[in-house]
Amino acid sequence: MIQYTIRRLLMAIPVLLGILIVTFALARMIPGEPCKAMLGEKATPEVCERFNVRYGFDKPITTQFGIYLRDILSGDFGQSIRFSRPVTIILIERLPLTLELGTIALIIAISIGIPMGILSAVKRNSIWDVFTMIGANIGVSMPVYWLGLMLQFAFAILLKDTLFQLPPSGRLAPGLAAIPFYEVWGLEFARETFGYHFLEFFSNFYIFNSLITGDWKLFGDAIKHMIMPAMALSTIPLAIIARITRSSMLEVLKQDYIRTARSKGLKQNKVILKHAFRNALLPVVTIIGLQVGTIFAGAVLTESIFGLAGVGRILFEAITARDYPIIQAFTVVIAGGYVLINLIVDLSYVFIDPRIRLE
Amino acid sequence: MPPISLSNEKQKDYRSNSLWRLTLRRILRQRNAVLGLVILSILVLTAIFADVIAPFAPEQVLIGLEEGIKKRQDPCIHLFGCPKDQPQHLMGIDGNVRDQFSRVVHGSRISLMIGFTTISFAIIIGTILGSISGFFGGWVDNLIMRILDVLMAFPSLLLAITIVSVLGPGLQNALLAIAIVTIPVYARVVRGSVLSIKEMPYVAASRALGGNSFHILINRVLPNAIPPLIVTGTLGIGTAILDAAALSFLGLGAQPPMPEWGTMLGSERNQVFTAPHLVFYPGIAIMLTVLSFNLLGDGLRDAIDPRLGHTQN
Numbered sequence: 311m312i313q314y315t316i317r318r319l320l321m322a323i324p325v326l327l328g329i330l331i332v333t334f335a336l337a338r339m340i341p342g343e344p345c346k347a348m349l350g351e352k353a354t355p356e357v358c359e360r361f362n363v364r365y366g367f368d369k370p371i372t373t374q375f376g377i378y379l380r381d382i383l384s385g386d387f388g389q390s391i392r393f394s395r396p397v398t399i400i401l402i403e404r405l406p407l408t409l410e411l412g413t414i415a416l417i418i419a420i421s422i423g424i425p426m427g428i429l430s431a432v433k434r435n436s437i438w439d440v441f442t443m444i445g446a447n448i449g450v451s452m453p454v455y456w457l458g459l460m461l462q463f464a465f466a467i468l469l470k471d472t473l474f475q476l477p478p479s480g481r482l483a484p485g486l487a488a489i490p491f492y493e494v495w496g497l498e499f500a501r502e503t504f505g506y507h508f509l510e511f512f513s514n515f516y517i518f519n520s521l522i523t524g525d526w527k528l529f530g531d532a533i534k535h536m537i538m539p540a541m542a543l544s545t546i547p548l549a550i551i552a553r554i555t556r557s558s559m560l561e562v563l564k565q566d567y568i569r570t571a572r573s574k575g576l577k578q579n580k581v582i583l584k585h586a587f588r589n590a591l592l593p594v595v596t597i598i599g600l601q602v603g604t605i606f607a608g609a610v611l612t613e614s615i616f617g618l619a620g621v622g623r624i625l626f627e628a629i630t631a632r633d634y635p636i637i638q639a640f641t642v643v644i645a646g647g648y649v650l651i652n653l654i655v656d657l658s659y660v661f662i663d664p665r666i667r668l669e
Numbered sequence: 670m671p672p673i674s675l676s677n678e679k680q681k682d683y684r685s686n687s688l689w690r691l692t693l694r695r696i697l698r699q700r701n702a703v704l705g706l707v708i709l710s711i712l713v714l715t716a717i718f719a720d721v722i723a724p725f726a727p728e729q730v731l732i733g734l735e736e737g738i739k740k741r742q743d744p745c746i747h748l749f750g751c752p753k754d755q756p757q758h759l760m761g762i763d764g765n766v767r768d769q770f771s772r773v774v775h776g777s778r779i780s781l782m783i784g785f786t787t788i789s790f791a792i793i794i795g796t797i798l799g800s801i802s803g804f805f806g807g808w809v810d811n812l813i814m815r816i817l818d819v820l821m822a823f824p825s826l827l828l829a830i831t832i833v834s835v836l837g838p839g840l841q842n843a844l845l846a847i848a849i850v851t852i853p854v855y856a857r858v859v860r861g862s863v864l865s866i867k868e869m870p871y872v873a874a875s876r877a878l879g880g881n882s883f884h885i886l887i888n889r890v891l892p893n894a895i896p897p898l899i900v901t902g903t904l905g906i907g908t909a910i911l912d913a914a915a916l917s918f919l920g921l922g923a924q925p926p927m928p929e930w931g932t933m934l935g936s937e938r939n940q941v942f943t944a945p946h947l948v949f950y951p952g953i954a955i956m957l958t959v960l961s962f963n964l965l966g967d968g969l970r971d972a973i974d975p976r977l978g979h980t981q982n
Contacts, residue, residue, distance in 0.1 A: 328819030336835050447701070451959035453911060455918050456934060456952030459941045467942055478942075603824030610830065611915060615938070626919060629834040641831050645823045 311660055322653050329645045334378055337638050338371070349391070387639035392631050397639045400624065402507050405643070406514035407481065408613070408620035412605045414540040419547035420598060426548075427555025427594075431563060432582060442552060449549025454608045458542035458615040465538060476538050479617035481516065483531050488516045494523045539616040543608045547601035554597045558590040565589075591662050599655030606644045695972035702968020708961035716777040723771035724757075727928040731766050740766045741937075741944040761946045764937055765926070769947060772928040773954050779929045780958055783844060783913045784906035790848040791909075792902055795855025796891070802856065803863030804886050814860070817853040825850040826912050833921045840929070843922035847912050851905055858901050862894035869893075896973045904966035907959040914955050930955045 345358040345367070353361070362368045365388070366377050381388065387397035426446075430439040466478035477483065490513035492500060501509060513519045517536070520529040562568065563586055571585045609622035617623075621640055628636035659666045696702045715722060725731070731738050735756050742762040745751040760769035802813040820828070832846035866872065867890055875889050914931030916922035918938075923929035925936055930951040937947040 324815060325818055325822050328815070329822055332819060332823075333831075336831060340835050443701075447960060447963060448956065451907065451911070451956050451963055453914055453918070453931070453934070453952055453955050455915065455938075456948065456955065459934075459938060459948050460945075460952070463941050463945045463948075467945075603827070607824040607826035607830075610827065611918070614919070625830075629830065630920065632834070637831060637834055641823070641827065644827060648824055649822050 314660060314666070315657055318653060318656050322649055325649055326646060329642060329649070330379065330382065331375075333638050333641050333645075334375055336641075337634050338374075340634070382642065387642075388635040390628075390633055390636050392628070392633045392636075397635050399507065400636065401621070401639065401643060402511045403514060404619060404621045404624050406511060407516075407618055408606075408609050408622055410515050410517055411536060411539055411543065411612070411618065411620060412602070412609060414536055415543035415605055415608075416547065416598070416601065418540055418544040419551055419601065422544075423548040423551030424555050424594065427552040428559055428582065428587060430552070431556045431559035434560065439556075442556070446549040446552045449545045450553075452545060454542055454546065455611040455615055457545055458539065458612055461538045461542055462615070477535055478538075479615075481532065481535050481618055482528070483535075486528055486531055488513070488519055488528060488532075489523065489525070491519050491523045539612045539618060542615075543605055543612045546604055546608065547598075550597060550601060550604075551594065555590065555594050558593045559586060562586045562590040588662075592659065595655055595658060595662060599652045602651045603648050606648065692969070692972045696965075696968045699968045699971060701964045702972070705961045705964025705966075705968060708957055709965060712777055712781065712958055712961060715774055716781050719775050719778055723768075723774040725768040725771040727767070727772045727775035728926045729767060729771070731762065731768060738762060738766060740764055741940060741947060743944075744769075744946055760950045761944070763933070763947055764940065764944075767926075769933075769950060772933060773930070773950050775928045776930045776933065776951065776954060777958070779923065779927065780910050780914070780955070783840075784910045784958075784962070787844050787848045787851065787909040787913070788902050788905050790844075791851040791905070792855050792898060794848075795852045796859045796894075796898070798852070799856035799859030799861075800863050800886055800891060800894070803860035804867060804882070804890065810860075813856070817856055820850065821853045823850070826915060829912060829916060830919070830921065833916060838921045838924070840917075840923040840927070843913055843916040847909050847916070851909065854901060854905065855898065858897050859894055862897055863890055866890045866893050900966055900970040900973060903962055903969055907962035907966065910962070911955065911959050 345361040346353055349357065349361060366374055369377070385398055387401070389395065390397050390400060393400065426442050430442040433439055462478045465474060465476040469475050482488065490509065492498060492509045492513060497509070516532040517529060520526070520532060568581060568586055571581045576585075606622075609620060610626050611622070612618075613620045613623035614626050621644070624636065625640045627633075628640070696706070738756075740762060741764055742758065744761040745755050745758045747753055747757050751757065758768055758770060760773060763769050763772065798813050798817070802810045823831075828850045829843070829846040832849060833842050836842035836846065863886075872885060872889050875885050880889070913922055914929070914934070917929050917931030918935040920935060923932045925932055933951040934948055934955075937944065941948045
């Protein structure tokens with residue numbers, strides 16, 4: 311077990327290093343001088359020289375990579391060209407929204423996708439199964455942004471003035487503002503110990519923040535604003551999870567030990583949940599880990615549709631404005647997060663399937 | 670009983686014929702795959718006869734051609750009660766006073782082209798990398814696979830977005846980016862098949878007959894690695910079309926006035942509340958196209974690999 315964990319951790323290091331190399335290389339592969347790409351074609355040679363010295367472009371490429379590596383390891387992602395602010399601060403402001411949105415989307419996808427898949431495997435070829443599979447096929451084929459736009463039209467225009475009306479965009483209704491939990495609890499002094507950004511990061515999870523401070527009005531409003539984007543973001547993962555659960559369950563239900571369990575006289579529910587699902591879980595967990603990537607990439611599209619100022623939207627804006635420090639930093643953070651999640655998934659195999667421990 | 674012919678030529682003919690005929694028969698037995706095939710055929714026909722089907726050229730501005738035409742006009746379908754004296758526009762008029770239906774019809778050409786070019790490119794490069802990796806093994810294998818691991822560590826659409834942001838927006842760059850991020854998938858599939866095929870007795874036989882590595886790889890190993898590649902490729906075309914449309918939607922892929930579905934969606938996205946039809950139809954077109962490739966790919970997988978067959982359908 312410990313050996314397995316250490317081996318997996320060590321295997322992640324070259325991949326993480328590779329991610330850093332790729333993002334570093336991509337930023338250097340921009341055609342033309344970095345200075346002109348970032349500051350515009352009108353930049354004078356003097357301005358460019360100052361720019362190059364400031365961002366270290368005058369040093370040899372290996373030194374540049376060394377500096378880049380050192381900075382990232384110390385949590386410094388450089389300055390955003392467009393905002394003239396440290397990228398790390400922007401990350402702290404924007405990341406919580408995306409994590410909140412992604413988590414809700416993933417929870418929706420898992421909590422609907424798995425039961426749907428199990429039911430459809432158990433009641434194979436029934437009407438339920440046919441409809442689930444049609445739905446799943448359509449779900450994976452649907453453009454996320456199109457679904458988002460259609461949801462906006464449905465919930466904000468067609469269902470206007472009904473109970474189901476939802477706000478078309480934004481994170482909170484105008485006039486509402488989240489009061490950080492450290493201010494509610496009078497913990498400002500804690501900034502000294504934990505650092506301002508640390509507290510700020512957690513208070514930017516509006517749903518979490520309003521939940522622990524008991525601000526129910528804000529909580530309700532924040533949830534309401536999240537429903538549509540989370541729904542749009544969760545369709546593809548939901549469809550994929552349902553399909554994998556179904557095929558994995560069908561595979562397991564054919565096994566001899568299921569027949570044994572049935573012939574022992576166990577109740578159907580117990581056979582399915584305890585004997586079959588437990589054994590069908592491995593591919594499902596693997597695919598859930600991979601869906602984190604789909605969700606991060608989908609966030610770029612969803613956030614720009616629903617006017618949410620998260621990581622995805624700022625990444626998109628940075629691309630159109632050619633703000634490379636932001637592109638670089640956000641790509642590293644997202645890819646790094648994706649690798650770590652899948653590392654955790656790999657490590658969880660040991661708990662799901664004890665046979666792996668013996669290998 | 671007729672004498673058994675051992676002639677090389679005939680036997681080969683018989684085998685390949687029956688494999689493909691068997692596959693086709695298995696596909697036609699599946700409802701989903703047939704549905705996918707039907708949608709795809711309609712799509713291909715639409716693309717071929719786009720000029721005949723579409724009443725207007727995709728970039729034709731209708732101002733001056735039709736009286737009283739307004740931008741973002743609702744669809745007018747005679748069959749559904751639109752007055753006969755008004756000109757028919759099945760999917761309405763877009764923001765630049767062009768016939769939306771003609772644009773959607775012509776978009777099928779672009780999307781199919783996107784799907785086939787990106788995947789062909791990815792398959793070619795992926796096959797080269799995967800077969801080298803699987804066939805020669807050792808440090809070459811290790812090096813190639815580790816590089817591909819890194820590429821796979823990025824969420825694919827995100828990496829494509831980043832690559833396009835470096836190369837600059839445009840359809841060509843978007844296609845290249847999507848092809849690059851899908852290479853690892855094909856390389857892995859090919860490597861997997863090559864690893865198992867190279868242990869086959871007929872490969873050993875070929876080696877015993879004095880065939881060199883290159884000859885064995887090209888003539889003995891690769892032909893047998895193709896079936897799984899076709900399945901992955903068909904499913905991959907759907908994803909490639911979806912991703913390309915997403916890039917175009919973000920303004921990084923095809924540029925207006927090209928009638929690409931993602932671009933059309935992107936340029937009218939802010940009009941969803943006032944002219945939903947301009948967003949609705951291109952999206953449906955993307956969905957049906959991707960759906961057809963996904964259904965067909967699933968069907969192909971079940972047909973080519975009967976072991977999996979009964980779990981999927």
